[in-house]
Structures are given as structure tokens and as C-alpha cells.
Amino acid sequence: MPEGHSVHRIARQFARHFVGHRVAASSPQGRFAEGASIIDGLTMTDARAVGKQLFLEFDDAVWLRVHLGIYGAWDFAGAVAFDATARSAGGRMGQTNQRGTEIDEVDARSSVVGEHESSLSSIGAPRRTRLRMAEAETATAVEGDFPPEPVGQVRLRLLTDTAVADLRGPTACEVLDAAQVQRVIAALGPDPLIDDPTEGEQRMLERVRRRKVPIALLLMDQSVVSGIGNVYRAEMLFRARLDPFTTGANLSDELVRALWRDWSHLLDVGVETGQMLTMDDLDDDAYRAALRNRADRHWVYKREGLPCRVCGTHVTMQLAAARKLYWCPNCQS
Template identity: 70%
Template sequence: MPEGHSVHRIARQFARNFVGSRVAVSSPQGRFASGASELDGHTMTDARAVGKQMFLEFDNGLWLRIHLGIYGAWDFAGDITADATVRSANGRMGQTNQAGTVLDSAGEDSLSSMGAPRRTRLRMAEQEKLEEPITEFPPEPIGQVRVRLLTDRAVADLRGPTACEVLRPEQVDAVIAKLGPDPQLDSSEAAEERFVAAVAKKPTAIGLLLMDQSVVSGIGNVYRAELLFRARLNPHTPGKSVPTDVARALWRDWAHLLDVGVRTGQMLTMDDLDDEAYALALANRADRHWVYKREGLPCRVCGTNIVLEEMGSRKLYWCPKDQA
């Protein structure tokens, strides 16, 4: 499932390539035909991510709410702009060669830079990938497209979301009110206090609380494991038993890692790497994380084998010594 950084990056694509444009909205699959008709022909005025959910506003006052869930993905195509981490990696996010990156006038790496075709397809879900260039615009929908958003230069196709619905402003406010703080949107002391207070009052294991989107927005399985290891915190510790200073450190570390993810397109959770190690980490998940997907391998700090167990119906990776 896409974690918070991915959804923020998708919202940024909409902000760059759709906001301010009149959008033709359709449902090639047919399952969203009624909702599409409410938005069709209106101008997109805002694109906003909150944790794992995204909200697109239109000039008739309605919003499109999307939750990708496990299977959802957006395909962008046309004269679109992507981050340097996409272009210079030939589509594999994070494999960058900054020296060879050509930036456009806005400081972003255009897909039309470096001799690349003007019109290209970009897939964005848990991973980001440049696919084959397109020869006509708009391209035909591929697969079961729930909703298609089309301007005169870009198209976005949504497939397999958990949620796709049209909401009024008060309904959007109600959805967001149920979500925990997102440090990409609010890194204030008040947001930190809200997180610390939510953790302190619950007997639930901290390994479950970090995945509870009403406690904090955007954390998924990868970030959960890595945040807990970086804090040297046992995943089974009840929230109310987590020291206040540790809870504050968790929030600040989440803000840091989320920012790295939004900037690089990767869940890079190892700090203070030299240039060679940083390049390896961006290129290969095996060099990117402390504990995630490393079950049975020695801990990078103490050498104890990393443990894999199930918590909250999700796989949990942790070090039984450093996080004892």
C-alpha cells in the first residue's frame, strides 16, 4: 500500500499538471459514471494529500476523494513533468545521477528534457515507474480505469482504488477531522502535541498505534518498522508506557523521513551515508533500510538476527536485542 510520501508526490503531480486547467472527467470502466458527471468540464483548483488520502478540488465546490488502498494506482500521460529522481533513473525512483540531470526553467526535470519524447506515461502507486512513450494523445485507457481526468495536455487514469467518491466541502472536513496529524501539512508544536497526547492515553501497542491513521497520518508497514528501530523501541510497548520524550522523537523522526521520501521518491531510512552508500541505498531496497524485509539477517547494529512476526495483520520486522 502506498505510504504517505507517495500520496504527497501524486498530489504534487496534480498541482503541477492539472490545477488551473479545465478537466474532462469520465469513467471508462463505468463504475464512477455518476460521480464523473458531477465534475466533468470543471476546473481543478486544488490538490491536497493528507496521509494516505488525496483530495482534488473543482471550481463547482466539489472534491474528488481518493484512497488508493492496496491495489490502487494512477497513470499519468502526456506533456507532464516529473522529478529528477524519475527522469535520470529511467523510471526507477531514486537511482539518480544529479550531475547529468537537466532541469527546466522551474527547476524541475521535464520529461521532454535530454531528448526524451515529449509525451510519456508515468505510473504512480507504491512505486513510481516511467513506461513506454505514447505516440498519440490521449492514449486509450488500459485496463479497468475507474476515473479518467483529461486536459488538453495531460491525462490521469485511476485504477483499483479503495475509495473514489465526490464530496462536498463539509464532508471533506469531516474526513480530514478523523485523521491524525500529517507533518507535511502541519509540523507545528500543536500537531506534535496532538500525536504525543494520542499515544500517551492508549494501552495499545505502539507498533499498532503508528499504523492507526487517526493517531498519525501516512505511516505504513515500512515506515513503522524503521521508525521503531531508529527509536530503539519495542513494538509491543503500550502507548501509555512510551516516555514522552520518545514519543516526541518519533513524531520528529517521522517528519524527517516523510520529507526525505517526498523529495527522493524513496523510503530511505538510513542517515549519514557517504556518497557511495547513498547511491546504493537509493538504487536498492536491500541497502536502504535498517530492518524492513531483513528477517533472518543480522542486525546492522548488533548482529542479532532480525525477527519477523505479524502485528495488526501486517508483517513486522524488528531487532529483539536493540529493541528489547
């Protein structure tokens, strides 16, 4: 399932290429025909992400809410580009600072563009590229005229003069008014990229400390804090050397605040690199390897049975609320 960084990157695509443009909306699949007819012909005025949910605003206070869920994805084509903050494989992202250079533009004639997922700041000539954005991001060349024909079961197509976005397989796709949007957002936990940092930290603290529920479950609860999924959950708990089964009520205020700040840091890294890169202070070779290969970018996620990178104890996996939880029983005891 796409985690918070992916949805923020998708929102930036819409902000860059669709906001301010009149949009033709359709439902090639037919399942969202009524909703598409409401949006059709309106101008997109805002695009924002809150946690794992995307909100697109149009004229007349009409909003589209999308939750990709496990199988959803957006396909962009036309004059589209990766977010300008994407860094090159030679760039560095540390715990408290960052450095790096913009990635060179890429020839859209190649069938698959880039050395690793999400590595591009530009994905080639307008109307020649298709960009799929979900948990991972891939760019491929598109032949023929613009707009390209829909591929597969497209729930919703949003089209401007220069760009098209196709939505497939979402868990939720609905048209809302402004009051309904506010109710949805009010039920969500704080998001470091949306909320005031101090206020967001306090909200998370209050929602964690009053619950006698394991922190491994609380971090996945979108009403407690927004955007954290299975990967970030496992990695944040390891980075904090925290027993996943410690209840929120038994954590110190300082530790909960540290979790919020670490989530803010990791979310920034994810939005900038397009990767759930959770290992800091890597040398240049290790950093390049981490960008190329998921197995080289995490401390414990999907490393069950392998030695902990810190102590050598075998990493453990256990189901928690039907999701796989990974942790080191020594470092996190």
C-alpha cells in the same frame, strides 16, 4: 500500499499539471460514471494529500477523495514531470541537512527510464511519456497520439489539453462536498507536511500517550498520525531503538515527540527522493546502492532472518494486526 510520501508526490503532480485547468472526466471502466459526470467540465482548483488520502478540489466546492489502498495507482501521461525537488543518485540526504543536484532530463524514447525507481526530475518530451505513481514510480515511453488509450480497468480518467491521469484499483474514490471533506480530515491524525509542526506534535503526543495499545499498532493507526505504513513503522521503531510492543501509555513524552520529528524527517526524504530511504549518513556509494535497491535502504524491513546491521542479531518478523512487523530483539529490547 503507498505510504504518505507517495500520496504527497501524487498531489504535487496534480498541483503542477492539473490545478487551474478545465478537466474532462470519464470512467472508462464504468464503475465511477456517476461521479465522473459531476466532475466533468469543472476546473481543478486545489490538490492536497493528508496522510494516505488524496483530495482534489474543483469548481463549485466539489471534491474528489481517493485512497489508493493496496492495489491502486495513478497513471499520468502527456506533459508531465517528476516533482522538481527530486534528487540525483549523487545527492545526499542526512539526518538534519541535505545536499544534491537536480537530475538531468531523460530521453523519453527509452522503454524504461532511469537507473532506479523515482530517479527523474523530468521524464521526457510532452505527450511521449507515461508515469505510474503508486508505492513505486516508473516511467515508460508512449507511442501514438495524445491522449493515449486507457490501459486496463481505469476507474477514472481526468484529462486536460496537455495531461491525462488514469486511476485504477483504488480502495476509495468518491465525490464529496466541503463539509464532508472536513469531516474526513478531522478524523485523521496529524500530517507533518500539512499541520503546524508544534500543533501536530502535540496532537500525536496526546493520541499516543492516552492509549494502552502497542506503539507498533498506534503508528499504523491513521487517526493517531497520518501517512505511516508498514515500512516506515518498522524503520521508525528501529531508529528509536524502541520495543514495538511497548504501549503508548508507557512511553515518555520525549520519546513520542522524537517519533513525530523522525516521521517529519523521513517524510521529507521520501517526498524529495521518491524512496522510503530510512538509513542516514550513508557514503556516496551506499547512497547510490540504496536508491537502486530496496534491500540496501532499510534497517530491518523485510530482513527477517538476516543479521541486524547494528548488532548482528537475527531480525525477527511477526504478524501484528495482520501486518508483518520487523524488529531486532536485541537493539529494540
